[in-house]
Amino acid sequence: MTGRLKLPEAALTEIYRCFRCGYCRSACPTFAVTGSESWNARGRLLLARALLEGQLEPTPGLLDRLFSCNSCLACEAVCPAVVEVVDALVALKEALITSGAELPDRIARLAEAVVEQGSPFASGAREFTAxxxxxxxxxxxxxxxxxxxxxxxxxxxxxxxxxxxxxxxxxxxxxxxxxxxxxxxxxxxxxxxxxxxxxxxxxxxxxxxxxxxxxxxxxxxxxxxxxxxxxxxxxxxxxxxxxxREGKLVLKRKVELKATYHDPCVLGRGLGIYEAPRELIWQAGLALVEMPRSKRSSVCCGYGHLNFLAYPELVDAIAEERVKEALAAGADVLITACPSCLHALSGAARRVARALAVSDITEVLAELV
Ligand code: SF4
Ligand code: SF4
CATH class of the missing domain: 3.40.470.10 (Uracil-DNA glycosylase-like domain)
Incomplete structure (x- = not known):
């Protein structure tokens, strides 16, 4: 049982602005893997309403539906009502934590590790210095x-x-x-x-x-x-x-391969940076072929915001779909600009698309200086 959930007015407005059209099904990566509405943006917003109205209790299973949202913003990119799903769900999660809801073990452990150790990967408390x-x-x-x-x-x-x-x-x-x-x-x-x-x-x-x-x-x-x-x-x-551009870095050679670029959700949809990585690919001499889902319509690799540590059973399938899309586009190499995306996609390529090389844009350029 939890105390009454208190959400900012703006978050409540977003939750109730969803008019349940279901367009977000075409974009939500966790829905794509599970095929279940409660793992979709619309389903999560309906669960939010049910919690707010006291029709459901925040069981660990229900909270898994909310906490497995990786804040990829894909639903917002297709939503005809431009519902701010991510901010609404973050506010709901914050209210649940404040109310003392019993969190899924994996979420509690992950948060604990980041706070106590400074990194989810450290073993024991560590002091990091430059x-x-x-x-x-x-x-x-x-x-x-x-x-x-x-x-x-x-x-x-x-x-x-x-x-x-x-x-x-x-x-x-x-x-x-x-x-x-x-x-x-x-x-x-x-x-x-x-x-x-x-x-x-x-x-x-x-x-x-x-x-x-x-x-x-x-x-x-x-x-x-x-x-x-x-x-x-x-x-x-x-x-x-x-x-x-300033001539401070000079590439001494070019690579003549076909490359495709995976837009990381936070870099692209989140911060609007689409062209800089593509310009670097072009400068490297690579021929860029776009995947059907690119730029604002790019699909999430599944690993964002450390989701892969909490929900590994969901995210690997998401990444595997993406590398298949890169292969279908005819790419020799799949390039991205994010360590989490690189980790997701290179692991997926090893499992299902061995012919595909996967690199971060920094690694590509470093080979050419
Ligand atoms: S696309 Fe937007 S309005 Fe439609 S169900 Fe999804 S969140 Fe709600
Ligand atoms: S942010 Fe991504 S994972 Fe979360 S509901 Fe929207 S599409 Fe699904």
């Missing part, structure tokens, strides 16, 4: 997924920064806190953001770059709101595009 030159032109904030699961992205970035003659330091390890925010743990996210802000201040670089769209969103939008820190931050796709 390594490298100080003061430096650039601080690379790698985020937890690249640091733990896709470190080749960081090595590729270091190679590119060396080639451009820039001084840099690298902060590997900590989670930026954005996944906590999307799970509804606002106070814990603020704690993670505060710790990150301290490290950024200590590193003292003029510019912070990150390969992770979620970390980039945290740096850009949430550090100012949660802890009042404004940093000059760029996603690596924007940063590398600028270096190439």
């Amino acid at each position: 390594q490298g030159e100080r003061p430096a032109d650039v601080l690379v904030f790698a985020g937890c997924v690249a640091s733990e699961l896709e470190p080749d992205i960081i090595r590729a970035l270091e190679k590119l920064l060396d080639a451009a003659g820039l001084s840099y330091s690298v902060l590997e390890g900590p989670c930026c806190g954005l996944p906590l925010l999307k799970m509804g743990f606002r106070h814990r996210a603020a704690e993670a953001a505060r710790r990150l802000a301290d490290k950024l201040r200590a590193a003292g670089a003029e510019l912070v770059i990150t390969p992770c769209p979620m970390c980039f969103e945290m740096l850009l939008h949430y550090l100012p709101r949660l802890v009042g820190l404004n940093v000059r931050a760029e996603h690596v796709s924007i940063f590398l595009k600028r270096l190439l």
